[in-house]
Amino acid sequence: MKRKKILILGAALCAAALAAWSLRSKFSKPGRYGGRVIEVMQGSIEDAVEATGGVAPLNRVEIKPPIAGRIEKLLAEEGDAFRAGQTLAWMSSSDRAAILDAARAKGEEELKRWEDSYKPTPIIAPLSGVIILRNVVVGQTVAASEVLFAMSDNLIVVAQVDESEIGRIRPGMPARIILDAYPDWPVAGTVFDILHEGKNVSNVIQYGVKIRPVKVPSYFRSQMTANVGFIASKKEDALLVPSSAVRESASGGKQVMVPGPDGKPVAREVKTGIETSDRIEITEGLAPGDKVLLVGSRYVPQQAPQSSPLGFGGRRPGSSSEQQGARSRRRQ
Structure with a gap:
């Protein structure tokens, strides 16, 4: 039972080591840059x-009644446009409202006689604009200091x-x-x-x-x-690279890293223009279609071919023929 557990554990460790070796061989190509390669693009950029x-x-005007009284008729709603001098509402003074109430109790003829002889008071738009506030309803009694409407030109x-x-x-x-x-x-x-x-x-x-x-x-x-x-x-049509592709050079200028003929990154001096939080305009040093390397990426130097961690294609580092022989003797 113990020997079976040891065999299972050993198989699992071998599988993990093989997977790690495979991934390392895949992503650590000899002589290649380990970061992203970005192509210089053309587009619009703005500094805002x-x-x-x-x-x-722009101009807000509050409209109040010329006298205290009662609102009889409304002609304006919020959002309506009016020209200066147009009527927004009609109202009765406190005296007219009292007379009309008394006349209404006597009949329609008496009410009409007083309505014709005692005219209501208009509320006029002081400027041309839009009603942005209506603060009154028909039948409401208002004071002379109360805001009925607000207008904006x-x-x-x-x-x-x-x-x-x-x-x-x-x-x-x-x-x-x-x-x-x-x-x-x-x-x-x-x-x-x-x-x-x-x-x-x-x-x-x-x-x-x-x-x-x-x-x-x-x-x-x-x-x-x-x-x-x-x-x-x-x-418009500016040459653009990501902000992370530009770094400060030893001379105090700006530089980018570009892929060299052998795949190694090479520094190139550039001049920049408009900068935003994520993009930078390149005014000199690059052309459309050029490729740059992101600064945050790491260069992986060329290495000798590696053998399998399981010994396929070469011995594992640190092993020797004597050690292998000793293992064989123990298994016997």
Whole structure:
């Protein structure tokens, strides 16, 4: 029984050693680089300053009633567009509301007589824009200080940019707007104003930057969260390599590793342009179709052919004919 267990254990160890030797022979090719080979590609790359913000009205106007009274008729709903001077609602003063209530108790003729002689008061749009808030219903009694509507002439995006990055932002700079609610629908915009007063947010000074969309989408809503990329520079058909393929040379410049004629990595000096978190533009030193080696990979030097760990094709290191003879004598 003991001899059977020893044989089973020995067979398992032999199988594991054979598998390890096979894998090593497969992946450690003599004279080959042990890392990934990446082809230089052409594409677009941009240097962008990222910030977050939200959709906001450029000019927000709150509309209050001219007098205290009761709302008789509403003509505006949220999202409706109005021109300056158009009527948003009709209301009765407190006196007119009391008279009409008394006349209504006397009959339709009395009510109509007072409605014709005592006209309601209109609530007028002060500017051309869109209703973004309706805070009243028909029949509601309102005070003269109560906000009935809010209007906006245009919806823009205001992004908060850190003090360390604000120097890279300038009016006229293109921007890319992506709303959290619509992540697959980017909107093009342009910077038109940088606020002069900063805000301290968690001990970081931030400045508001206003972006005007080229075309305001219908799904824009005030207070929506927006992610903005301010495009500082952009290049089409640039030569691009992964960031991990570029390292600093001994002279302080930049270099990449390329496969040599014998498969060994060779350093090549390059000049770089726009850099992002995962890609780098190569302006000199490489051409389309060239191949580079990733920096993090390890070069496996050429080695002498290895024998099987089981002794096939040669003796196992450390074995001798005397040792083999001793094993034979023990088995006998």
